Amino acid sequence: MADVGVVGGTGREGFALGVRWAAAGLSVFLGSRVRERGQEAARRAAALDLPGAVSGGTNREAAGAEVVVLAVPFHAHEEVLPDVAPLVRGKVVVDTTVSLVSVDPPQLSLPPEGSAAQRVQAMLPGARVVAAFHTVSAHKLAQLGRELEEDTLLCGDDPTAKARVAQLAQALGLRPVDAGGLDQASTLERLAALVVGLNRRYRRKAVGVRFVGL
Numbered sequence: 001m002a003d004v005g006v007v008g009g010t011g012r013e014g015f016a017l018g019v020r021w022a023a024a025g026l027s028v029f030l031g032s033r034v035r036e037r038g039q040e041a042a043r044r045a046a047a048l049d050l051p052g053a054v055s056g057g058t059n060r061e062a063a064g065a066e067v068v069v070l071a072v073p074f075h076a077h078e079e080v081l082p083d084v085a086p087l088v089r090g091k092v093v094v095d096t097t098v099s100l101v102s103v104d105p106p107q108l109s110l111p112p113e114g115s116a117a118q119r120v121q122a123m124l125p126g127a128r129v130v131a132a133f134h135t136v137s138a139h140k141l142a143q144l145g146r147e148l149e150e151d152t153l154l155c156g157d158d159p160t161a162k163a164r165v166a167q168l169a170q171a172l173g174l175r176p177v178d179a180g181g182l183d184q185a186s187t188l189e190r191l192a193a194l195v196v197g198l199n200r201r202y203r204r205k206a207v208g209v210r211f212v213g214l
């Protein structure tokens with residue numbers, strides 16, 4: 001069983017997170033709606049000759065990992081989540097989703113549940129959902145030699161699950177910051193929208209968040 005399975009592991013954020021964890025020595029499975037795309041992403045990652053094993057295939061296979069990371073667009077949840085729901089009961093599921101509908105200006109479409117992460121929790125009953133990594137740019141993650149030197153806020157209702165995700169954040173070189181229960185996740189998602197706007201305004205690709213005084 002892989003340490004981390006990424007649902008949407010062929011995308012910018014999912015692939016970059018997977019590669020960073022493999023660089024830290026973890027075993028990673030990159031999932032896709034199409035098995036061959038997941039396998040091709042794993043070949044690209046393996047070509048980087050990283051310490052951790054990388055394999056790839058379907059999102060359902062990715063959901064077999066110890067910790068499952070969701071890195072698909074908000075609008076893809078209806079398509080992707082029912083497929084993995086029976087496989088993630090009891091598991092730690094990390095939601096990275098920012099429900100952006102426009103980047104200029106950045107606008108979110110928060111669902112009736114309150115946040116994308118709370119909607120994920122409703123769609124994945126029994127999963128131990130932790131919201132994290134919203135403000136960590138794929139562009140920066142993909143530059144393997146670059147120190148991240150930033151924080152990531154974590155929200156979740158299961159302390160053990162949150163502690164496991166904090167370890168995974170530390171493996172990436174991030175400082176995990178406990179931001180409370182899953183009912184706080186909309187604040188994280190709004191913060192990510194702010195970061196997207198700052199990237200546009202200052203013509204950057206890797207604005208991140210670091211808190212002082214903690």
Ligand SMILES: NC(=O)c1ccc[n+]([C@@H]2O[C@H](COP(=O)([O-])OP(=O)(O)OC[C@H]3O[C@@H](n4cnc5c(N)ncnc54)[C@H](OP(=O)(O)O)[C@@H]3O)[C@@H](O)[C@H]2O)c1
Binds near residue numbers: 013014038071072135
């Ligand atoms: N990019 C960032 O810097 C960043 C930072 C923080 C959080 N995030 C979050 O990470 C998630 C993914 O963002 P991304 O930038 O990595 O997006 P992306 O490059 O477009 O990748 C998304 C992946 O999701 C999969 N997918 C499944 N269903 C889909 C559908 N109906 N339409 C499109 N793609 C679908 C695709 O994989 P297959 O086609 O192989 O199935 C695709 O590779 C988003 O929720 C975003 O808010 C992104």
